[in-house]
Amino acid sequence: MSDLTEEYERRTPESRRLFEEAGAVMPGGDTREVTYFDPYPTFVEEASGCTLTTADGEELLDFLNNYTQAVLGHAPPAVVEAVTERFARGNGFAAPTREATDLAERIVERTPSVESVRFANSGTEATMNAVRAAIAHTGNDHVLKLDGAFHGTHDTVLVGVTGDGRENPGIPRNVEERVSTVPFNDADALVEAFERLGDDLACFIVDPIMGNAGVIPPRHDYLETARDLTEDADTLLVFDEVMTYRLAEGGAQERYGVTPDLTAFGKFIGGGLPCGAFGGREDVMAVFDPVRGSVTHSGTFNGNPTTMAGGLATLDALDADAIDRINDLGATARDRLDEVCADADLPVQVTGDGSFFNVHFTDEEVVDAATSTTGHESSGGPTEQFFLALRNRGVFVARRGLMNVSTPMGDAEIDALVDAFEAALSDVAPAVAAEVD
Numbered sequence: 001m002s003d004l005t006e007e008y009e010r011r012t013p014e015s016r017r018l019f020e021e022a023g024a025v026m027p028g029g030d031t032r033e034v035t036y037f038d039p040y041p042t043f044v045e046e047a048s049g050c051t052l053t054t055a056d057g058e059e060l061l062d063f064l065n066n067y068t069q070a071v072l073g074h075a076p077p078a079v080v081e082a083v084t085e086r087f088a089r090g091n092g093f094a095a096p097t098r099e100a101t102d103l104a105e106r107i108v109e110r111t112p113s114v115e116s117v118r119f120a121n122s123g124t125e126a127t128m129n130a131v132r133a134a135i136a137h138t139g140n141d142h143v144l145k146l147d148g149a150f151h152g153t154h155d156t157v158l159v160g161v162t163g164d165g166r167e168n169p170g171i172p173r174n175v176e177e178r179v180s181t182v183p184f185n186d187a188d189a190l191v192e193a194f195e196r197l198g199d200d201l202a203c204f205i206v207d208p209i210m211g212n213a214g215v216i217p218p219r220h221d222y223l224e225t226a227r228d229l230t231e232d233a234d235t236l237l238v239f240d241e242v243m244t245y246r247l248a249e250g251g252a253q254e255r256y257g258v259t260p261d262l263t264a265f266g267k268f269i270g271g272g273l274p275c276g277a278f279g280g281r282e283d284v285m286a287v288f289d290p291v292r293g294s295v296t297h298s299g300t301f302n303g304n305p306t307t308m309a310g311g312l313a314t315l316d317a318l319d320a321d322a323i324d325r326i327n328d329l330g331a332t333a334r335d336r337l338d339e340v341c342a343d344a345d346l347p348v349q350v351t352g353d354g355s356f357f358n359v360h361f362t363d364e365e366v367v368d369a370a371t372s373t374t375g376h377e378s379s380g381g382p383t384e385q386f387f388l389a390l391r392n393r394g395v396f397v398a399r400r401g402l403m404n405v406s407t408p409m410g411d412a413e414i415d416a417l418v419d420a421f422e423a424a425l426s427d428v429a430p431a432v433a434a435e436v437d
């Protein structure tokens, strides 16, 4: 057992006990694959602002924020108040409520490409329904996506999710026949894919910054090329802004100046309650109109008023000033982490944009899933060890090295991250050097 694991186990006996108890009734001891890490994950009791309190009584500085969901930090008072007030007046009717319209209006105001929007319960449902709308609208059923892109857990988008050709045993084989993948940031490969598939394509779905593959920003013109090709092929460009909507009031599409036909939203869009949304051109979204269209979209919890109230309170707080502030803090963090990496004499770098970023243990330029070290690195590799080293030093990030800034953070939290990052790099230096040899 490594020193890092030994130290982790010393700190977390109660998490181990809870994990063993959970494992008796849930495969893998949890109900969400991404929370697992070796030897067992930390159980969290509660959280406030940017601090997590664990079952072992530790306090961790949260730079993961539930994979970018908790953009206002944990238990933000205005959201807690709005949600509590709405829930107390009754929740969950088989009837529309004014809160869904209010949140839809807010998204439409902030996002010029979105003329019409629907709500669902997760980012998965958001991308699933966006793809379904594209298929219904175009009459085509082939979907193009990026190698290694994660858009949730429905069949279509799980094709190619690992980016390394690994099989995905739960997916019907015939789904793979109608999904193709291309590497991110390679305009030539995209042109070639459109020459081959253009007439059959329902859509090209892309996260404008590849989030889960390692927070990889788009190269200059890549998204414009995607826009031109989809337009020429008379097919739809779908932006998955589940993670990137935090980058500007109008998301990555505003930051990069490219207008998609459809957009998927998630994470903070319901104020921390389970929520997704998808929207875009009115003529495309009309497929969901029970009078004009014929695509089924229903769900017991769609547009749940408490969730909608949480989303409204969150978007109220996440105005342009708040976004500028966390983007600036993110830029400062990246600059300072770049310096730490440059001084470390190790193959390590940080990628990202705005308020989110990722560490990669490589010298090669990270432009796609193949050059990212988050997806294909073996379990126990440098990124995972680095994660554990940071965790032992009181900073919680993703096991794959994803980090992001929340609004309660300030200079003190960036200082704490940079200090822990530098120390954790020393902790893993021998392992990284061995991996490189």
Ligand SMILES: Cc1ncc(COP(=O)(O)O)c(C=O)c1O
Pocket: 067, 121, 122, 123, 124, 125, 127, 150, 151, 152, 153, 207, 211, 212, 240, 241, 242, 243, 266, 267, 276
């Ligand atoms: C870019 C992206 N799309 C879709 C999803 C799926 O969202 P959910 O986990 O809410 O189903 C995620 C989740 O992390 C994501 O990062």
